[in-house]
Amino acid sequence: MPVKVMIPSPLRPYAGKRDSAEFSARTVGEALGHLTTEFAELRKHLFTEDGKLRSFVNVYVNDEDIRYLAKENTPTKDGDTISIIPSIAGGYI
Amino acid sequence: MADAATLWISGSLAEKIRAHGAETYPHECCGALLGRDSSAVLESDRGDGTLIPAREILQLFPLVNRRDDSPRNRFSVTAEDVLAAEKAAREQGLEVVGWYHSHPDHPARPSEYDRDHAWPWYSYIIVSVQNGTPQDMTSWRLNDDRAEFSPEGIEIRHRAAVSATGFSTTEK
Numbered sequence: 333m334p335v336k337v338m339i340p341s342p343l344r345p346y347a348g349k350r351d352s353a354e355f356s357a358r359t360v361g362e363a364l365g366h367l368t369t370e371f372a373e374l375r376k377h378l379f380t381e382d383g384k385l386r387s388f389v390n391v392y393v394n395d396e397d398i399r400y401l402a403k404e405n406t407p408t409k410d411g412d413t414i415s416i417i418p419s420i421a422g423g424y425i
Numbered sequence: 426m427a428d429a430a431t432l433w434i435s436g437s438l439a440e441k442i443r444a445h446g447a448e449t450y451p452h453e454c455c456g457a458l459l460g461r462d463s464s465a466v467l468e469s470d471r472g473d474g475t476l477i478p479a480r481e482i483l484q485l486f487p488l489v490n491r492r493d494d495s496p497r498n499r500f501s502v503t504a505e506d507v508l509a510a511e512k513a514a515r516e517q518g519l520e521v522v523g524w525y526h527s528h529p530d531h532p533a534r535p536s537e538y539d540r541d542h543a544w545p546w547y548s549y550i551i552v553s554v555q556n557g558t559p560q561d562m563t564s565w566r567l568n569d570d571r572a573e574f575s576p577e578g579i580e581i582r583h584r585a586a587v588s589a590t591g592f593s594t595t596e597k
Contacts, residue, residue: 341520342546346569376571377545388542390504397504418507420524422539422549423453423492423499424531 335363335408338415346373360391361404363414378416390417430577432523432548432564433481439581443559445487446527446552452496457486457510458523458548480522480548481582486510499538500526523548523564530554533561535574543567548577 334354339347347353353370357363364385368375378389385391391398392415398406408414445454460482488506492499502510502524514520524547528534533553535543543549545567553560565574 341522342544345546373569388544392504417504418544419504420455420502420507420544421492421500421542422526422536423495424528424536425498425538 334410336413337363337367338413339367340416340418342418343374343377343416346377347371357408359404360393360398360406360408360414363408364391364404388419388421390419391415392417430548430566430575431479431580432550432577433479433580433582435482436581438482438485439562439579441485442525442550443552443562445485445525446529446554446559447557449490449496449527450554450557451529453490453492453498453500453527453529454487455490455500455502455524455526456488457502457507457514457521458482458525458550459484459486459510459514459517459519460522461519462522482522482548483519484514484517485525486513486521497529498531521547523550525550525552527552527554527559530556533563535565539565540567540571540574543571543574545569545571549574550579 334356336352336354338352339350344351353367355363355366357366364378368378378386380386393401393406393408393412445456448454460480462480488502490496491501491503510521528551531553533551535549535551549565550562552562562579564577564579566577567574
């Protein structure tokens with residue numbers, strides 16, 4: 333059973349309107365790599381130009397934020413769910 | 426995608442956003458826009474593949490600005506708050522279709538910082554609050570290439586409903 337990646341509403345237009353996709357992956361980074369290879373338009377919304385996850389993109393494996401695990405090197409196993417959760421920020425200057 | 430966008434909202438909800446901006450002045454307010462996005466309905470109705478996004482706001486989910494270090498010119502909604510807003514929306518058969526915030530003593534135009542931190546697809550409502558009094562309210566959507574926002578029209582509707590066959594509007 334592969335890893336399931338949950339795609340949030342704002343990114344679904346760039347992922348064939350799908351709300352999830354499944355990949356075989358050993359780490360979070362690998363799963364996100366497969367995701368952005370299959371849906372190339374997602375890349376610029378998830379990653380900066382130098383390939384880092386954008387600051388307002390939160391990634392959870394099951395219920396744990398990967399910032400408190402091994403970030404993109406966080407290992408995944410079959411049946412895990414990876415969720416991409418937006419955080420929202422702005423301001424006038 | 427954003428070119429022909431229009432957002433429907435009732436006069437009372439629009440007033441609540443303004444009031445939230447006045448309440449938190451001189452700090453920025455923020456909250457989630459809960460509603461329905463009916464692009465798919467319109468797309469299938471037209472039958473020619475033309476997509477005219479139309480969405481309606483049916484409820485607000487006011488949030489606490491988490492940027493207590495710089496609340497006059499910044500707002501922040503954590504992932505936990507986003508999940509709470511999504512849960513509230515789901516419980517009412519709605520979804521989070523956007524976010525609102527205020528610009529205290531600044532115009533209702535998105536800043537470079539707003540653009541840099543924006544997600545596509547969401548509607549971003551901005552209300553300008555001058556000296557504590559709400560002024561202009563605008564809505565924006567990030568373009569696909571992330572280079573800029575496009576303005577989104579705001580239509581004040583007393584009550585809007587989307588059915589499988591299209592739109593109907595009913596005045597209260």
